[in-house]
Amino acid sequence: MRFSESATNHKTLPVMKAEIAVVGRSNVGKSTLINAITNRKKLAHASKTPGRTQLLNLFVLNEDPPTRGIMDLPGYGFAKGASKKAQADWGQMIENYLLERESLVMVLVLVDGRHGPTDLDSTMLAWLRSHRVPHTVVATKHDKVKPSMRQKRRKELAAGCGLEAGDVLWVSATTGVNIDQLRGLALDWLADD
Secondary structure, eight states, rough: OOOEEEEGGGSOOOOSSSEEEEEEEEESSSHEEEHHHHTOSSSOOOSSSSOOOEEEEEOOOSSSSSOOOEEEEEOOOOOOOOOHHHHHHHHHHHHHHHHOOEEEEEEEEETTTTOOOOHHHHHHHHHHTTOOOOEEEEEOOOOGGGGGGGHHHHHHHHTTTTTTTGEEEEOOOTTTTHHHHHHHHHHHHHHOO
């Protein structure tokens, strides 16, 4: 997997056969998760400051020519130093991508396992469902949830997302929990054309 390019409009990106998009609120761990599932430490730039991803960032499999990839989308919610207009522009850019990108086969909706879903996560899930965009909920930061609270959090988070507990994939990029499973799913989605 390698970085391909960044864009403000998906129409300027290369045509692909299959693509997975990663969405979630700012600071949920999108870039860190991309690094974990691609087994590359610094492929996607992970920042401690929320809102650093401000473009559509395309990463592609090492094929010649590249035909499959992962799209890192800007986070929704707080973005330090970004104007309301800039954040609104990101929202439109993300919406256009999710509705118009023909190669999009799956959207990974990342929800912070400690807190989520937030109102913004719920809004994103409702929007994806209303537009029939295929998606999977991935709860991040499994390692940050106390072991004694995990079963309860699984039920609460799933219910908040309108799902059963078994429909949410819990992962930890730090400890590797379920990263192999998510990697396998990603490869299956990208191969399904």
